[in-house]
Amino acid sequence: MSSRFLSSLGVAAVLCACACARSNPPVKTDLHQLSRDDAQWVMPAKDYASTRYSGLAQINTSNAKQLKLAWTVSTGHDRGHEAGPLVIGDTMYYVTPFPNDLIAIDLKNPTGPPKWKYRPQNLETESQGVACCDVVNRGAAYANGKVFLNTLDGRTCAVDAETGKEVWVRQLADINRGETITMAPLVVKNKVLVGDSGGEFGVRGWVTALDSETGKIAWRAYATGPDKDVLIGPNFKPFYATDRGKDLGVSTWPKDKWKIGGGTMWGWISYDPELDLIYYGTGNPGPWNPELRPGDNKWTSGIFARRPDTGEAVWYYQWSPHDEFDYDGINEQLLLDLPIGGKTRKVLVRPERNGYMYVLDRATGEVLSADAYGAVTSSFGVDLKSGRLIPNKAKEPGTGKVIPDICPAAPGAKDWQPSAYSPRTRLIYVPHQNLCMQHEGTDVNYIAGTPYVGANVVMVPGPGGHRGEFDAWDPVQRKKVWSIRENFPVWSGALVTAGDVAFYGTMDGWFKAVDARTGTLLWQFKTSSGIIGQPVTYRGPDGKQYVTIAAGVGGWAGAIVAGGLDPRDATAALGFVNAMKDLPGATNKGGVIYTFALP
Amino acid sequence: MRNALLLASCLLAAAACRREQREIVHSPAASHASGGIVRLSELQPGQPTPEVEVRNASEEKAYDINEGKRLFAAYNCSGCHSHGGGGIGPALMDNYWVYGSHPENIHDTIVEGRPNGMPSFGGKIPDYQIWEIVAYVRSLSGLVNPTVAPSRDDHMQVKVAEQSKKEESTEEKKKP
Numbered sequence: 197m198s199s200r201f202l203s204s205l206g207v208a209a210v211l212c213a214c215a216c217a218r219s220n221p222p223v224k225t226d227l228h229q230l231s232r233d234d235a236q237w238v239m240p241a242k243d244y245a246s247t248r249y250s251g252l253a254q255i256n257t258s259n260a261k262q263l264k265l266a267w268t269v270s271t272g273h274d275r276g277h278e279a280g281p282l283v284i285g286d287t288m289y290y291v292t293p294f295p296n297d298l299i300a301i302d303l304k305n306p307t308g309p310p311k312w313k314y315r316p317q318n319l320e321t322e323s324q325g326v327a328c329c330d331v332v333n334r335g336a337a338y339a340n341g342k343v344f345l346n347t348l349d350g351r352t353c354a355v356d357a358e359t360g361k362e363v364w365v366r367q368l369a370d371i372n373r374g375e376t377i378t379m380a381p382l383v384v385k386n387k388v389l390v391g392d393s394g395g396e397f398g399v400r401g402w403v404t405a406l407d408s409e410t411g412k413i414a415w416r417a418y419a420t421g422p423d424k425d426v427l428i429g430p431n432f433k434p435f436y437a438t439d440r441g442k443d444l445g446v447s448t449w450p451k452d453k454w455k456i457g458g459g460t461m462w463g464w465i466s467y468d469p470e471l472d473l474i475y476y477g478t479g480n481p482g483p484w485n486p487e488l489r490p491g492d493n494k495w496t497s498g499i500f501a502r503r504p505d506t507g508e509a510v511w512y513y514q515w516s517p518h519d520e521f522d523y524d525g526i527n528e529q530l531l532l533d534l535p536i537g538g539k540t541r542k543v544l545v546r547p548e549r550n551g552y553m554y555v556l557d558r559a560t561g562e563v564l565s566a567d568a569y570g571a572v573t574s575s576f577g578v579d580l581k582s583g584r585l586i587p588n589k590a591k592e593p594g595t596g597k598v599i600p601d602i603c604p605a606a607p608g609a610k611d612w613q614p615s616a617y618s619p620r621t622r623l624i625y626v627p628h629q630n631l632c633m634q635h636e637g638t639d640v641n642y643i644a645g646t647p648y649v650g651a652n653v654v655m656v657p658g659p660g661g662h663r664g665e666f667d668a669w670d671p672v673q674r675k676k677v678w679s680i681r682e683n684f685p686v687w688s689g690a691l692v693t694a695g696d697v698a699f700y701g702t703m704d705g706w707f708k709a710v711d712a713r714t715g716t717l718l719w720q721f722k723t724s725s726g727i728i729g730q731p732v733t734y735r736g737p738d739g740k741q742y743v744t745i746a747a748g749v750g751g752w753a754g755a756i757v758a759g760g761l762d763p764r765d766a767t768a769a770l771g772f773v774n775a776m777k778d779l780p781g782a783t784n785k786g787g788v789i790y791t792f793a794l795p
Numbered sequence: 796m797r798n799a800l801l802l803a804s805c806l807l808a809a810a811a812c813r814r815e816q817r818e819i820v821h822s823p824a825a826s827h828a829s830g831g832i833v834r835l836s837e838l839q840p841g842q843p844t845p846e847v848e849v850r851n852a853s854e855e856k857a858y859d860i861n862e863g864k865r866l867f868a869a870y871n872c873s874g875c876h877s878h879g880g881g882g883i884g885p886a887l888m889d890n891y892w893v894y895g896s897h898p899e900n901i902h903d904t905i906v907e908g909r910p911n912g913m914p915s916f917g918g919k920i921p922d923y924q925i926w927e928i929v930a931y932v933r934s935l936s937g938l939v940n941p942t943v944a945p946s947r948d949d950h951m952q953v954k955v956a957e958q959s960k961k962e963e964s965t966e967e968k969k970k971p
Binding site for chain 1: 868869870871874875877878879880881882883884885886888889891908910911912913914950951953954955
């Protein structure tokens with residue numbers, strides 16, 4: 197055991213001691229245990245089940261209207277702030293968009309100067325040219341006294357949580373192949389799990405596990421190619437027959453197209469410690485024009501269950517075989533135990549980009565139900581016998597074909613912005629968009645390090661004219677319980693608490709608290725820029741409950757503001773700009789972390 | 796007055812002549828003015844010296860600009876800049892020029908790349924094609940003669956045709 201590891205254990209112990217004073221004392225950084233401490237927020241989605249639920253109840257439905265601004269910190273950056281902070285002990289950690297500063301804020305003195313700021317050295321600024329959807333970062337991870345962050349130019353960095361000193365750096369992605377990293381890592385059993393971005397650049401998607409102490413690569417699982425690269429072995433038991441067979445990651449593609457076929461992983465990972473399985477989805481196949489890649493294009497636009505120790509695949513399910521619409525399969529998976537068919541089942545709920553709310557048996561990958569939660573014209577549902585999405589042939593894109601009214605549009609009924617689940621209300625809180633598109637397939641050349649899309653897309657508001665929704669969904673009754681319509685896409689994450697308050701932000705800068713049971717607006721605050729971040733809550737050193745959100749518009753949806761794009765071209769930002777022409781009039785750029793509390 | 800009209804029609808005729816001109820063999824130097832300095836900054840220490848004016852011959856030929864349009868898609872320029880509205884890269888149909896609007900500025904940007912994401916295409920694309928792309932890029936903001944700018948799109952209509960594009964005022968803006 198290295199002295200570095202011992203010292204980080206020491207740091208962990210110190211940090212725990214801080215936390216322990218206020219809650220149950222974890223003896224070491226057992227993240228599963230630590231995530232139950234509601235004083236802290238130790239991983240991106242609060243817990244391994246990705247519920248974004250906090251047991252804190254100081255702020256509740258009757259007093260939320262009294263919420264007041266407690267403090268703010270400028271991040272110093274003006275591109276899209278999609279990250280949520282971590283709270284470890286008495287420190288908050290926040291990763292900014294590129295150039296990916298990691299800011300440590302002392303919660304004992306949040307209005308004072310930051311504890312420290314870490315910026316990875318010699319960043320490749322050119323990486324901004326291969327980031328499809330603004331230069332965002334979705335957050336950091338923590339374990340063993342270290343904070344882990346990914347950089348747009350393809351590295352994973354481990355930083356001492358106490359001092360801000362760099363512990364190790366590992367280059368994982370290559371910008372000259374169009375690869376970047378934007379996702380928030382997850383640490384499982386001392387492995388830092390990281391995936392790549394670049395689904396619009398003909399990259400080959402992967403997830404890599406790094407040793408949390410050394411940064412050494414433990415395994416890498418590709419999303420395309422031969423079984424040995426995908427880490428498919430004898431223990432791979434997919435539920436559906438179409439996912440069984442040798443080297444499907446090669447044979448479901450035209451010759452060699454799997455090498456540039458996408459399947460990136462820039463979204464969320466969940467972990468079930470009892471089943472010892474990690475779950476994550478795979479991104480869209482490339483190029484977008486599906487005519488150029490006949491076949492199911494495995495293992496893109498699906499979900500894997502894998503062993504965290506070895507990476508070996510246990511099951512797989514494909515949300516969108518031969519995806520035709522950029523329906524990345526990388527959204528969050530909520531691991532819930534729900535009463536279904538008279539017994540409690542271990543399920544995985546996925547609000548999927550293709551418009552369906554899937555409930556899967558998370559031990560086997562069987563689809564138990566899949567119901568539309570947004571407007572869908574691109575398919576007719578999911579055949580529960582075969583598990584297969586039933587595509588609408590009338591909406592099938594092709595070269596030179598212009599097809600209107602495809603719903604959902606390319607960002608899906610919901611993109612990366614993560615949902616929350618409350619065990620009290622038994623509802624899932626789903627921030628999402630309501631957009632449709634006109635689509636024309638084109639020819640495209642593969643040139644490494646340049647976009648590989650092959651489509652002209654123009655997005656428009658979906659049925660009803662509103663572009664966003666914040667919904668409460670009952671996964672057992674399989675229906676929407678209430679729905680809040682928002683003018684702009686709801687591109688922020690969700691948070692729900694034991695006070696039965698749900699939080700989210702809007703792209704014109706309103707941070708909102710709503711009654712988790714009814715959707716009634718309890719409180720709102722206008723921030724300085726549109727919100728696309730992830731709200732979190734924690735108990736401060738003074739015993740008070742705080743709620744934090746970063747404002748800072750951008751991302752794909754906010755590219756028109758973050759990138760100063762021109763709406764006179766309806767295809768700008770892969771067609772998103774056409775649906776967001778009025779955003780520049782509604783908000784402006786600039787990253788600020790806002791924290792609120794009761795007086 | 797008559798002389799002026801005569802002169803104008805002569806000039807128009809000359810332009811129209813070049814409009815349909817196609818070169819079979821591309822001379823690399825054809826478009827380049829030699830010598831001088833291509834400046835990206837208006838700020839010069841000491842006495843100002845005149846800027847090099849580069850005449851991009853492709854800007855006078857409909858065929859070349861059309862080729863530029865085709866190449867703009869073929870080399871995936873459109874993947875980042877869309878049809879001029881931008882995306883990963885900046886918009887090209889407006890008057891905001893981070894690295895200069897003159898043909899030589901755009902040429903150098905394509906050849907050299909730029910540190911915030913513009914790839915360096917130097918040595919990857921024949922120089923005459925770069926000048927064709929330059930001409931097309933300038934047509935996106937109405938900076939070329941409308942008689943040579945593309946008049947229609949073979950794809951789904953997503954913006955006004957380059958030929959109908961009103962000239963954007965070309966106030967130079969510096970790197971933010």
